[in-house]
Amino acid sequence: MNELVIPQIILDDMIAHARELAPHECCGLLAGNNGVVSRMYRITNIVAMEGAQNLSSFDPAKVAHLERLSPAERAEIAFVMDMQDFSTAKKDMRNHGLDLQVVYHSHPHDPARPSITDIKIATDYEEIWPKINLPIPSYLLISLMHTTPDIKNYWIKSGQVSNASFIVR
Numbered sequence: 576m577n578e579l580v581i582p583q584i585i586l587d588d589m590i591a592h593a594r595e596l597a598p599h600e601c602c603g604l605l606a607g608n609n610g611v612v613s614r615m616y617r618i619t620n621i622v623a624m625e626g627a628q629n630l631s632s633f634d635p636a637k638v639a640h641l642e643r644l645s646p647a648e649r650a651e652i653a654f655v656m657d658m659q660d661f662s663t664a665k666k667d668m669r670n671h672g673l674d675l676q677v678v679y680h681s682h683p684h685d686p687a688r689p690s691i692t693d694i695k696i697a698t699d700y701e702e703i704w705p706k707i708n709l710p711i712p713s714y715l716l717i718s719l720m721h722t723t724p725d726i727k728n729y730w731i732k733s734g735q736v737s738n739a740s741f742i743v744r
């Protein structure tokens with residue numbers, strides 16, 4: 576498998592997306608051709624939306640509660656892609672002859688490693704991608720737990736996680 580090429584401008588845009596949505600997780604898709612990413616699609620994270628409504632006027636106590644959750648509890652929150660956004664992105668990819676390459680999401684407080692929930696969801700999706708005529712994507716994680724964002728890409732197949740390398744250009 577060829578190494579995925581991600582343009583710096585798209586990498587920066589993903590990091591900006593992650594920072595905008597923190598403390599919630601952001602999610603989105605990368606698409607392109609021949610292993611080179613040329614398009615990024617921000618997808619609404621339904622979990623973040625519902626969370627944001629609950630955090631009306633950003634009640635500091637509630638935000639503090641979110642920060643206090645254990646990594647396991649936070650991992651349960653995860654992300655759920657908005658299907659309307661997803662099908663709009665899928666249509667755009669088809670219109671431009673682009674292949675889906677990556678599903679990305681952020682971990683505002685946790686390392687750039689798939690959580691148990693992430694692995695479970697990716698494994699459930701493995702049989703869905705071919706049914707909707709999309710290739711199985713790799714999963715890119717953006718961790719904001721340190722000042723410098725940590726970004727890693729993975730294949731998740733049959734519940735097994737392996738590194739999927741990428742280069743930034």
Ligand SMILES: [Zn+2]
Nearest residue numbers: 653689690693
């Ligand atoms: Zn995750």
